[in-house]
Amino acid sequence: MDSVIKKTALHAGHLELGAHMADFGGYEMPLWYTAGARAEHLSVLTAAGMFDTSHMxxxxxxxxxxxxxxxxxxxxxxxxxxxxxxxxxxxxxxxxxxxxxxxxxxxxxxxxxxxxxxxxxxxxxxxxxxxxxxxxxxxxxxxxxxxxxxxDRVGKVDVQGPLAGKILSEVLKDAPALFAAMPYFSFKGDWTLDGSSARCLLKDETPILLSRTGYTGEFGFEIFCAMEDVSRVWSLLSEAGTPLGLTPCGLAARDSLRTGALLPLSHQDIGDWPFVNHPWMFALPFTEGRKSFSKGFLGDEALMAAMETAFHTFAFVGKDLRKVAAGPDTAVWLGQENIGRVLTCVTDMGMGLKDGVVYSITSPDKPEDLVIKGLACGFVRVDRPLAPGIPLVLDDGKRKISVTLTADLRPARTARKALSAMLA
Amino acid sequence: MKEIKDLVVPDNLSYTDAHEWMDKEAVPSRMGITDYAQDQLGDVVFVELPEPGTRLEKGEVCATVESVKAVSEIYMPVSGTVSAVNTELEDRPELVNSSPYGDGWILEITADDPAALLSLMDHGAYLDMLKGL
Structure with missing residues (x-):
């Protein structure tokens, strides 16, 4: 891999916005901007956030x-x-x-x-x-x-949060037509322009690929464009979105949002071990009953065999916002036994706990007297199958936190909501 | 990220190489983390404080400051007794970011030997250290 650290086309703009930068995947990327990671995380839950993801x-x-x-x-x-x-x-x-x-x-x-x-x-x-x-x-x-x-030819900006549709409406050339049939995991346009798929243009005629996907669990879009256009795309979005609360967001908020949304980080939560026994089994082509796959693919036989022997990965949620350091040296205690390792541990700033129930700042049924300060959450990889509700203690040598295994994390996520409902 | 020229380093305080400040004039002496430290940590979301009355040696952990990025330990700049803690931080940990030398102070320490404070860096030496990072 290239040992020289790379910069995206938006790098200078991030510095102008006062971003705190860090190395990620060989690129110098914003960790957070002047608003801070907490405000950025919350902006995606309540309004919208904008991420430079040109490093993808x-x-x-x-x-x-x-x-x-x-x-x-x-x-x-x-x-x-x-x-x-x-x-x-x-x-x-x-x-x-x-x-x-x-x-x-x-x-x-x-x-x-x-x-x-x-x-x-x-x-x-x-x-x-x-x-x-x-x-x-x-x-x-x-x-x-x-x-x-x-x-190196592609720029990418993600706009994520409940107001993402309204913001895109301001910058797209023909938003009503583009939005007419656009379910989750669909896209419009082809910035490469040599396919015959329908064109998708911004008001200034910039061609983009607009995808109803993201890495936050919230309603929103990923926008692909030519690298030379990405600064203009960012500026157009910023001008249209800032009055609506659109906030530039860095990798820290991206990490806490995706964890709360139960999404894995590649090479951290999934990686150099068999891809089975985890919350992402929908990514495998199982037939009914999970006894076989509907197609053959590289690794299929090893995966089927590993179902009985491989590690098990589970999501957990803490009791308050305190986290531990993830990594191979952090113990996962089930009673007196260390059964694995912590893959990810972050604080989702939008979650809170009351009477054993996890709420989001956007949960419609959130108790009025609940002050949401955030909850630690993440993924552990352990040596045995366990059920949701099982209590564990995570210990990084400096701090121990009590956590509970859970089937899901941040409630009231909006990623799959109908686009029409998000424009109303 | 703040540029060196934008960092606040008051000239009436003493500093450690762990980016803590200590008031060298008052007794007991207040301490906290520097503007550089809070800028590097990002949003402070939790501060764990010791019991007032705890006696600790120089270099021992006296508090932890948790930010979005990491859980960081705060070390005793000098040996002494914790005479007070900033309980305001329990509800408003973000004061460490917004006012690192003011309302975001962390502890008050009664040093065993007040002369120990003289071994800490002055603001000029600390600024030189920051420039070398």
Whole structure:
């Protein structure tokens, strides 16, 4: 990997906004801006936040064997992945899954976008473009597939939060038409402009790919554009959104929001161990009863075998906002036994606890006298299956916190709400 | 992130290399964390304070300051007894960010040997240290 730290096209703008910068995935990225991570996190729950995610890597594959290549490597079955009826992936739809090696260990997680027949975009994590491109190329030798790493040509801005639709309405050229049929995990436009998928333009004619996805658990969009356009896209959004409370957000808020939304961070919550027994089993192509997969793919046999033997990953929630350091040296105590390690531990500033019930600042049933200060939460990887409700103690050597395993974290998330309801 | 020129480093305080400040004139002497420290930590969300009356050696952990980024330990700048703690921080930990030398003070310490305070850095030495980071 490149040892020189990279900067996105928005780097100078982040410094002007007073961002506190840090190295992430080989890029110098904002950790937080002057508002601070807490205010940024809360802005996404109550208004909207804007993130520079241009560090994410983007790969394009084209050619008549594209779909079969993806079917052989990607964990999601593209013939059964869209909507409640599990329809095939179609143009304008995207799917979440992982790329595994032959042992069923995760190389990276990804969103696969179908632009048109034989033409897909694959979004992977910062610094992973080269590795996943190599992986795809290796398995497509002799096939009719062209694999391209577009990472340095693409800019990306995420707008996340309940007001994201209203803000986008201000900057899109024809918002009503674009928003007409746009469910969760669908997208409009193709900034590469050499596909035939419907165009999506901002008011100043900048072509974008507008995706109803995100990494916060809240309603919102990811916007892809040419790298040379990303500063203009950021400025347009900022001008339109600032009066509505749109706040620039850094990686700290992104991390706490995604954890509260039960989303994994690749190479931390999923990684170099078998991708089974975790809260993200929907990313595997199980048939009914989880005894078989609906398709063959790289790592499938190892994964099926690992179901009985591999680690188990669970979400947990604490009693207050105090967290511990995650990492291999932090113990996970079940009674007197250390049964694993802490993968992620952050504070979701939007959660609070009363009488054993977790509320969000946006929960409609939140008790009036509950002052929400945040709750520690995250993921543990342990050596045995356990049920939600099991109490554990996490101990990083300096502090011990009591936590409870849970099936879900921040309530009242808005990611899947109907777009029309979010414009009202 | 604040530039060095934007950091507040009052000239009437003493400093440690762990980015703590201590009032060298008053007895007992107040201490807290510096503007640089709070800027690096980000939003302070919780402060754990010791019981007043606790006697601690120089370098021992006397409090923890938890931010969005990490849980950081605060060390005794000199040996002495904790004579008071800033209980306001229990409800308003963000004072450490907004007023690190004022309302965001953390402890008051009665030093075993008041002369020990002379071993701490003055504001010039601390600024030089920051410039070298």
């Amino acid at each position: 890597a983007l790969i394009r594959i084209r050619g008549e064997d594209s779909r079969s290549l993806l079917q052989g490597l990607f964990s999601k079955d593209l013939d059964h992945c869209t909507g409640p009826k599990a329809l095939p992936l179609a143009p304008g739809r995207c799917a979440y899954g992982v790329f595994c090696d032959v042992s069923g260990h995760v190389l990276d997680d990804a969103l696969v976008y179908m632009l048109e027949k034989d033409h897909y975009l694959i979004v992977v994590n910062a610094g992973m473009g080269g590795i996943i491109k190599e992986h795809l190329s290796l398995f497509s030798e002799g096939e009719h597939v062209a694999v391209e790493d577009l990472t």
